[in-house]
Amino acid sequence: MVFSRLLPKNPQFGVLFTRAAVNAHTTATALVDLCERFENVEAKVHRLRDLEHEGDHVSGQLTIALQDAFITPFDREDIIELNNHLDDFVDLIEEAGRRMWLYRIDHPGAPALQIARVIEQQAQLLAQAMPMIEDAGKSAELSSYTQQIRKLEDDADRISDAVQQAQYDGVTDIPGMIRAMRLGEIMALLEDATDQAQRVAKTIEGIILKNA
Secondary structure (H helix, E strand, O other), X not given: OHHHHHOOOOOHHHHHHHHHHHHHHHHHHHHHHHHHOOOOHHHHHHHXXXXXXXXXXXXXXXXXXXXXXXXXXXXXXXXXXXXXXXXXXXXXXXXXXXXXXXXXXXXXXXHHHHHHHHHXXXXXXXXXXXXXXXXXXXXXXXXXXXXXXXXXXXXXXXXXXXXXXXXXXXOOOHHHHHXXXXXXXXXXXXXXXXXXXXXXXXXXXXXXXXXX
């Protein structure tokens, strides 16, 4: 045990997790831009895809770093879980944007923009928190970030609930039904992304508890 404490920690995990979180924030910001200014949709969706590929690249680097590391800053299973949850977060953001393009909707609507902004706020908090992930002295600050992410997820749930209640109001024909269903799918993906950000936060909380 004493010997293991003397071994140097591998600093690349914190750096890579920070890169992943910053990329997630950039992706979320691109989603907000898509929902807010619904023009040049195909180009903006391609931008989301490029950012998702960058996330995959960083995720792969984290996997390689874990395979090569003799000692890690926290439990290996937590590194795997945090890596997977961050990667899935970006995947869901990209998929929501991709569906907007595939379904050729005229506009995602105000509620989609509201949840996209929630996702962007969650991602920004993750990008601010991740540089502290290896610093046990920053546990209180990390906990503050994760609590804010949880609260934002609650906000997204309220928006989503209101949308579901009124999803088919005024729908009188088949095209209207199809449009409502497609918008419902997009909203579900956006809500899943906010849930995924909360999973990232919960993983961070678990790391904090284990290393307290």
